[in-house]
Amino acid sequence: MGARKKTGILISGRGSNMQALVKAARDPAFPAEIVVVISNRASASGLDFAKAEGIATEVVDHKAHASREAFDAELDAALKRHGAELVACAGFMRIMTEGFVQRWRDRMINIHPSLLPAYKGLHTHERALADKVTRHGCSVHFVRSDVDSGPLIAQASVPVLKSDTPETLAARVLDAEHKIYPRALAVVASGAVRVEGETLVAAKPGLHIPLTIP
Ligand code: GAR
16 A cells, blocks of 8 residues: 555534544545545534644634735635644635635545536525425536536435425435545545546546546
């Protein structure tokens, strides 16, 4: 096995996806090692979990920076200080500058609670229910400057039940997020995929991209 890819995780709140990644990376055979968890909010409860795991944490408060550029520069500096080679956004609710996205191009991934390209943006579960779709889910993708777009790495779909509320549907999707995000990080960190322009290509025979669950 090659060296594990040093990965920084960006969060804004609860951090349950971050926890799923950290738990997967407890296995020394997992191809990514979590080197830092960074939050833009000091009150993010996910920080406590990371600390308890013995992972370095940082708070880069967006409100303490005069511009998006200044905030992103500090974020970039924090990632570099910890030697991050990959970035995984996990419920990180800030829009990034073009410069930051370019610096981490093809090295930064995000999880979004919809089957992209459907339902970019916020309130995905409410919108899926309003449309009466029968399947909904989540996607992991490389980050581009257009919000919630970029080469797809993995998708998991779940049924939408007639009795669903935004909360019950969100919980079913979140469960799928926790399964798919570690798998997506693993294929990226292990070099099993490579990005060619806007297309993701499997570098391993027999690997189908995007990964799909179920
Ligand atoms: C997750 O559902 C994630 O997909 C979503 O926020 C939640 C964070 O939960 N992300 C976005 O909407 C990003 N556009 P978590 O903090 O428990 O991982």
